[in-house]
Amino acid sequence: MLIREATPADWPAIWPFLREIVAAGETYSWDRDTDEDRARALWFKPAPGRTFVAVDEDGTVLGTAESHPNQAGGGAHVANAGFMVDPRHSGRGVARALCAHVLDRARADGYRAMQFNAVVETNDRAVALWESLGFEILATVPEAFHHPHKGYVGLHIMHRGL
């Protein structure tokens, strides 16, 4: 598996699984019917935002990540990031590899910490993965996410220094 910066040419490989994850509405607080133009703009943010892909030896895109400042101005030294792994390639460590890469890159870019604002508390695999990578749950916003099957569940705010 190789992780590299994404280019616009990667988008057609990203959009099918990103759309599927967003449409499921279980893990991302995006509108479930987010259209392609809006999704591309959310995933390919302007600099200093960065977008990455994880590809296998054949060049197949397995997953993607993006990072950007969590706040502007006086808060711009804390990064935020998002991760999407093609469900057809889950269980291969793609998210872990993407996150480790994003953390290294954020540190190199001068960020001092990384914060996730909205980790759905029922997304057990993600929560466990981020904790194993050094994130801690600072707080859980009660009933802040309306899960399509589980109703109102909490959103974890997770954080780690860099």
Next chain:
Amino acid sequence: MLIREATPADWPAIWPFLREIVAAGETYSWDRDTDEDRARALWFKPAPGRTFVAVDEDGTVLGTAESHPNQAGGGAHVANAGFMVDPRHSGRGVARALCAHVLDRARADGYRAMQFNAVVETNDRAVALWESLGFEILATVPEAFHHPHKGYVGLHIMHRGL
């Protein structure tokens, strides 16, 4: 003091003190040199975002507020809000009146809670005011804000049900 929905015609009265507050860089995690077009877009968000002004008996704008969903999709039932009071009219209860109004309106609009993501912990007056209005500090993100005089300080995440 009257609180009403803002119109584009209010912007010329808002911009001078909003710019002053943002340029000071002590309470808002916006770029300190945010230009007028960008500021207007941040303060007048599209629906369901709302923008308000507090005006006195002469029609002078004393302060302003805006509210919008804190997240999209499954998180859109939690509101976020921002408040700016003209420093020349501070100490008159403008922020308290604006916040009470915004809370009432958010409740009427069907939001279930309100969350502030980035309350600078050294902004004692704001923290005390939000607490007096029923908000609690869910967490303080350590060193998440670079204050121009005080260095790295925390950002409170504050929340209350509606």
